[in-house]
Amino acid sequence: xxPSVLDQMNQLGHEQVVFCQDPQTGLNAIIAIHxxxxxxxLGGTRVWNYNSHxxxxxxxxxxxxxxxYKSAISGLNLGGGKAVLIGDASxxxxxxxxxxxxxxxxxxxxxxITAEDVNTCASDMEYIGMExxxxxxxxxxxxxxxxxxxxxxxxxxxxxxxAAKKAWGNDSLSGKKVLVQGAGNVGQYLMAHLVExxxxxxxxxxxxxxxxxxxxxxxxxxIISNDDIFDREIDIYAPCALGATVNxxxxxxxxxxxIAGAANNQLADENVHGPMLVEKGIIYVPDFxxxxxxxxxxxxxxxxxxxxxxxxxVAKIYDRTLDIFKLAENENIHTQLAAMRMAExxxxxxxxxxxxx
Ligand code: NAD
Numbered sequence: 001x002x003p004s005v006l007d008q009m010n011q012l013g014h015e016q017v018v019f020c021q022d023p024q025t026g027l028n029a030i031i032a033i034h035x036x037x038x039x040x041x042l043g044g045t046r047v048w049n050y051n052s053h054x055x056x057x058x059x060x061x062x063x064x065x066x067x068x069y070k071s072a073i074s075g076l077n078l079g080g081g082k083a084v085l086i087g088d089a090s091x092x093x094x095x096x097x098x099x100x101x102x103x104x105x106x107x108x109x110x111x112x113i114t115a116e117d118v119n120t121c122a123s124d125m126e127y128i129g130m131e132x133x134x135x136x137x138x139x140x141x142x143x144x145x146x147x148x149x150x151x152x153x154x155x156x157x158x159x160x161x162x163a164a165k166k167a168w169g170n171d172s173l174s175g176k177k178v179l180v181q182g183a184g185n186v187g188q189y190l191m192a193h194l195v196e197x198x199x200x201x202x203x204x205x206x207x208x209x210x211x212x213x214x215x216x217x218x219x220x221x222x223i224i225s226n227d228d229i230f231d232r233e234i235d236i237y238a239p240c241a242l243g244a245t246v247n248x249x250x251x252x253x254x255x256x257x258x259i260a261g262a263a264n265n266q267l268a269d270e271n272v273h274g275p276m277l278v279e280k281g282i283i284y285v286p287d288f289x290x291x292x293x294x295x296x297x298x299x300x301x302x303x304x305x306x307x308x309x310x311x312x313x314v315a316k317i318y319d320r321t322l323d324i325f326k327l328a329e330n331e332n333i334h335t336q337l338a339a340m341r342m343a344e345x346x347x348x349x350x351x352x353x354x355x356x357x
Contacts, residue, residue, distance in 0.1 A: 002054055012065050016111070017057075020104040025097040026087060029104060030056055032064035033112055034080040037351045040110050041081025042136070042298065043067040044117025045101070045124075047089040060084045066264065067295070070288040072343035073320065076299045081112045089119035095127050102131030110134050115148075115298050122146055136298045145301040148294030151310055152262055153189030155293030155317045159285045160236060160260035162321035167235075167257045167283050174198035177234040179224075179256070182241030183207070183214040186262040186291075190240060191218050204229055205241070230254045237261065244268040246284070251276050260285040267336060274334030285321055286339035292317065 009017055015036060020029040033041045043064055050056040060082055068080025085092070085101065105114050105128065115137040116125060122139040129135045129142075138144025145151075160178075165171040176199045180187050183205040191214060194201050201221040205211050211223050224232070230253035237256045239245045243265035251273060259266070259282060266287045267273040277284045293314040300310045328338035 005057065008057065008061055012061050014061060014064070017060070018104070018108065018112075020101070022100045025094065025100045026092050027097055027100050027104075028053075028086040029083055029101060030060045030086075031083045031104070031108070031112055032060040032081060033108075034061075034064040034082075035068040035347070036079035036111060037347050038072060038079050039077040040113050040134075041067070041079040042071065042113040042115065042295065043080060043082035044115045044137075045083040045085060045120050045128075046117040047085045047087065047092065047119040049088045050084070050086055053086065056084050056086045062265070066288055068347070069340060069343045070292050070295055071299075072346050073289050073339055074292040074296055075316070075346075076296065078113075078295070078299060082117075083112070083114060093124065098124050098127035099131050102128035102135070105134055106132035108134070113302075115295075136301045138301075140305075143305060145297050145305050145310065147185070148297050149185035150189045151293035151297040151314050152291055153186045153193065153293070154311060155296070155314045156186065156190055156238065156240075156260065156262045156290050157193040158315055158318040159290035159321045160238065160258070162318045162325075163236070163258045163260045163283050163285050165322070166325050172197070173236075175200065176236060177202065178236040178238055179204070179229060179232070179234045180238045180240055181205075181229065181245065181261070182239070182263070183210040184240065187238075187240035188214050188217065190238065190262070191221055195220050202232065202234065230256075239263040239266050246273055246277070248273070248276070251280060251282070254280070254282060257281065258283045258285075260290055261287075262291045263287060264291065270334075270336045274336045278334045283325070284335050286324065286336045288343075289320060289324060289339050290317060 014034050016033040018031040064080050064082035071078040113134045125135050125138045140146040161171040178199045179202045183203050191201050195218045202224045203221050204224050204226045234256045236258040239261035246266045247268035296314050297310045324338050328335045
């Protein structure tokens with residue numbers, strides 16, 4: 001039997017979950033607020049045609065918890081939240097739909113701040129912004145930070161360099177064979193950095209159009225088939241498409257010493273695959289650490305957007321990645337666990353500051 005909503009919240013440590021419905025616009029939303037110790041919860045709004053409401057709830061709970069860790073480890077004064085809107089994005093999205101949703105977000109008085117995510121874009125944020133100020137990721141012409149993908153890709157790039165330093169003693173990616181899985185927004189911006197530094201970039205995607213678009217921009221990349229990608233001798237695997245691609249089968253097949261990519265929830269089961277990577281000697285940069293460029297970018301928008309400040313703040317992912325490697329080594333634990341501990345330590349330390357002026 002499926003645990004109750006409150007039991008599920010209790011298991012993952014959630015503060016609040018809000019269910020919103022509006023038959024007129026077809027809105028069915030779940031806003032999950034995981035933890036506000038460090039500040040208001042911030043996380044994107046995802047529109048997805050879930051198989052069931054139960055699946056949507058699980059997604060909202062897992063994703064919002066992930067945002068708590070991502071902001072905590074990135075040194076941001078933000079908590080973790082996420083919203084999922086249930087249904088077919090192509091049929092649902094309209095001005096009225098977004099404004100109704102914006103009213104619900106507004107009713108939380110800033111405890112949850114929203115942003116873009118899967119199937120949402122800057123212009124949707126513009127509609128939400130007509131009803132609430134608690135929205136980020138607005139277009140640049142409105143003073144917003146716009147598309148977060150370039151900053152996410154930059155964070156992945158510097159995190160990958162830190163992993164190269166750990167693996168080979170210096171952080172140059174020149175001549176390294178890097179497999180980018182997913183030629184989407186982040187994947188393409190990542191390729192730009194890699195090609196510029198002289199890496200040999202292999203790319204795979206299930207969407208031929210995306211591959212051709214990437215090849216048009218970066219002729220030096222090599223498109224490879226989506227099958228048997230781990231049979232190839234590569235130096236770095238950069239998952240930039242889906243989650244759970246680091247699993248028992250893929251780890252058994254992998255020959256690369258480094259995994260560093262943008263996808264969320266890369267480890268199919270962190271308790272199984274974190275230790276398995278250590279055993280195989282594969283250096284893994286924790287996903288919520290390396291892909292935090294987008295949320296860091298958005299946090300800068302809250303203080304008045306400045307692109308230089310955003311890039312300089314994202315660049316800190318390099319040192320943070322090296323810190324995690326050190327912590328993992330000292331405590332003899334896998335890197336995902338080390339990153340979680342570092343985030344939890346900050347949550348505890350800052351949570352204890354409530355005493356005093
Ligand atoms: P995107 O949708 O633009 O790109 C994803 C690409 O992956 C698409 O081209 C898609 O065709 C491809 N793809 C899907 N299934 C695949 C498969 N089985 N094999 C190979 N390719 C496949 O998404 P994005 O914004 O580039 O994000 C990429 C990943 O990074 C996602 O997992 C996302 O959750 C994560 N992420 C993105 C950001 C951001 O700022 N955009 C921030 C943090 C994390």
